[in-house]
Amino acid sequence: MLAVVLQLSGGIGLFLLGMTLLTDSLKALAGDSLRQWLARFTGSSFKAMLSGIGFTLVVQSSTATTLATIGFVSAGVLSFSQAIGIIIGANIGTTSTGWLVAFLGLKFSIANIALPLVALGAMLKLLGRDQLALSGLALAGFALLFMGIDQLQVAMAGFAEQVNLSQWSNDGFATRLILILIGLVMTILLQSSSAAVTATLAALASQAIDLPQAMALVIGQNIGTVATAVLAAVGATTSAKRTAAVHVVFNIVTAIFALFVLMPVMLWLFQHTVLADWDHVVMLAAFHTAFSLMGALLFMPFIPQFQQLIIKLIPEKNQNNTRYLDETLFAVPALAISATEQAIRDSLADYYRMIVKALQGQVLAVMMSNRELDRVLTTVEQYLQKMPVPQAQVDQQHLTTLLRLIMYSKVLRDDFQYLEYVDVLPKYLKPEVLQPLIIHLQSMVLGLKQQPMEKMNSVDLIAWQNLVQQLKQQQPQYRQHIVENSVHAQLNAAEALDAMIAERWLERLLEHSIKIAYLLQHQDEVMS
Template sequence: MLKKIFLPAILVILAYGFWVSPHFKEIAAGVAIFLFGMITLEEGFKVFSGGMLEKILQRSTDKLYKSIGFGFITTALMQSSSLVSVLTISFIGAGLIGLTQGIGIILGANIGTTTGAWLMAGFGLKVKISAYAMPMLVFGVILIFQKAKSLKGIGYTLTGLGLLFLGIHYMKEGFETVKETIDLASFAVGGFKGLLIFIGIGILATVVMQSSHATIILVLTALSVGQISYENALALTIGANIGTTITAIIGSLSSNIDGKRLAGGHFVFNMVTAIVAVLFIDQIIVVVDSISNTLGIAADNHTLKLAVFDSFFKVMGVLMFIPFVDRLVAFLKRTIRSKHVPEVQKRDHAKFLNEATLELPTTAMAAIIRETKHLYENAFEVITHGLNLKRSNILSSLPLDEVIKDTYTEGAFDIDDFYNRNIKGIYGEIIDFSTKAQSLMSPSDIGTLYKLKLANRDIVEAVKDTKHLQKNLIKYTHSPNEHIREQYNGIRRDLAELLRTIHRISTAKEEDEIIVLLSKAKLHTEKYDILANGTLDNLIRNRLITNEMATSLMNDSTYAYNISTNLIAMAEIIFVDENNDLKELGTDTMVLNEEDVKTILKEEK
């Protein structure tokens, strides 16, 4: 209900402002152009980011100080802490980073926003930046229409900067024009009451514009022409810092539980920092004056002093919170929990697929990769139970002969129920999410996405083949006929070995090791094909098994063979060079192909 009222109310207020004061149009247009410039600059960042984000994240956020530095640099480059907050939620939703790393990025982003205030106060208000805006817009728009990704990225960046400069120009001109007819500074409110009122106005302005950066730039332009008092500008800055958390909270609504916790952490951090600033505002002003004097800033240069305040206020908040980050993470995990689902109704759902991860093609792809691995984890469980094996034994170093002796149950495992609860839903969510993500991706990414879809299909097919295999597996592993019993236990042993190999592949760090393991798995699968190696013919010819047993064994060996080939095909896609986000799938050519396998088998005969 509130959302339905909010937009019409803003439009009515703007229309009324245009009608009452023609000068208000120039200020509003300046804000609109500035915000559109930020959006365009964000697009430029997304074009340039490509598939490098995951690499940069892994190298730049493994320590808290690195996370803070990453947040600072990205915010300084993009001039938007709101965007960095939303992207960080997207990173967490995709499983690229953890909650502690995310909070570190948010802390750094808070400091990063101060660079915009310094650029504006030190440069933007003293130089006619509209002169720089026009060439940027001309060159930028031309480059946007080019096909080359790099040129398009440069075009968006230039256009975004041009619009930012143009927006600042119109805001400044608008306030100077308004000053001729009305002195807004006459509405200044002093004391603690004024502090609270203007903090509220700062929050409201930031919520409306969805950008604390835009609010601070607007405050600086108004302050530069004397339309607001210095004390009220300080309060507006504090309010803008609180208001920016609203964007993060809105962005977290479509994320997973850790994304919601990050938004909660962002809110706690900004609120506590604001409360401290309000309680010690007089002392902070004294410190700001002292720092300004040290830097040689004149006492009446309120715009630069506001930039000093903004920096001190935000750095102070980060320094306060650094020792308590771990406690904050623990508090967020205790207080913000996922909804409990009764065991009877419980269904496993996608962990990493959410609207927040669609923010970037990189995070969308990473989410699909991790969800595919999640699907395989569930499939691993159902396949092991279907083979009457224990998962813990397969993952151990226990000899395979011992693994197949330690059975899971005497009866049949309900694969249909497990499939419906833990496989089918996730598979459907992956396919649906992939369709949405595809519209944002480049042709090369779409090719990778297609391979991932095939990997998911292979996982599902392996589970279905396990279901077909299970019936006779239970029957003949308890048969008095030692020959048929040996063959079915051989199937169990071979599949157990394959599952163990795939687990080793999934945990291997070196690409060479992965390639060797995949090659051995392919060779093993072909080598134990009972139709190709003559085992079945020998059993039938020597009348060691009945015709019924032979038919069952032939069909079931095909199911086992299909399970093996599907799982190997899946492993080639999702476990080859994970750190490169599947960009190096060309290394598949180093794994034994079908012709190589046949050649090796012929040489062994």
């Protein structure tokens, strides 16, 4: 029995290791393109669901899809109703693992060629760079995954010979509840519903358990996936908590319907129709997919009501710009980098908006402070210290752009330290300069707040540069105007000095703003 347990543990370990390598490599290979794809193809709840299915199929991880969704909702790129659709889609997409195992892992074993695939993957990793190296890791992970399945099948066959599970084969409600509980615990212990379902498929293929037992275990394993989401949401952002709540409600409600409706119907069909000729393993994979499809049919028509319920139960308490910075995003580096960039962009936009209001006479700039930007920059630096270095080259380049943005933001932080000069400018700037200045600063706000977060196309860099040149050309007239006011006793010496410094301060502010606008408008060129 000890040998069976050790072989079972080893098979699960190989599967988990292979799945981790495969998922992480695919996420790194996709890089920021997955972020852009998911943000663009979620116009409706149905499209969001399809995107969730596609994203999960690509990265082979519903957890990665969930974490990506958390980041987009936090940054405002996706609405919460779209996020619900994506999560529902992720639950459907993750059932692809069952079909993969049923047809490739158990029906057509590739264990004999797995070791050469591992060797090839290792060589690509050692000798290749960037995408080739990541492809090697993905290939090795794929091979290890099926080596694990092969070990699981052998271990389950030995388990069936030594343990009699016939006492759990009756149709009693209490028995099914116990099996559901066992499936739930399996997922929590393995921290992977895919590994738990794979173990169940292997046990069914080895006849260690029968089909009704396997179905009950799968129901429990689907409920168990909420544990990971709940743990990830503890102490996390409101968006993470809401996403976890969607997981919990969706999986539990779907499990109840699966237990009382879907499972009896499919068992009856399996016994009394042409489905009787189906292989048990294929039937279980079909049940797993039907499970999630039924959940989609139950929830998709009521997404607006579901959204309002979750928002009411978990209201947003933290409205500051650093609410995007969730450590769960570290699993998808492109998202963590984008969330950090959005936090800085929003903070800068707030300051430019205040400057516009001050120039329009709506607020007094002297009452403004740069303490909020200091807080954001400090929080960002602490966040980046914890963030792992991304493997994909495109993510590394995006990180370089982010670091340059932080550097320019610190320069602007010094400019914002003297915002009181904004109150002086409207008195001396000519209307033909003041009005374009306000328009340009408003375009800066729009560019920084642009959603989905793409290149800053709203800022006309040539117009900005022309404005700076215009300021420089009008310096003599501006200063002459100040001197005349001082001579006629309309200004004292200190006020005249402040007016001159204010004009020079504005010129410096605009030059620094141009650098940020250029950086965000030419990200592809900066990263190449």
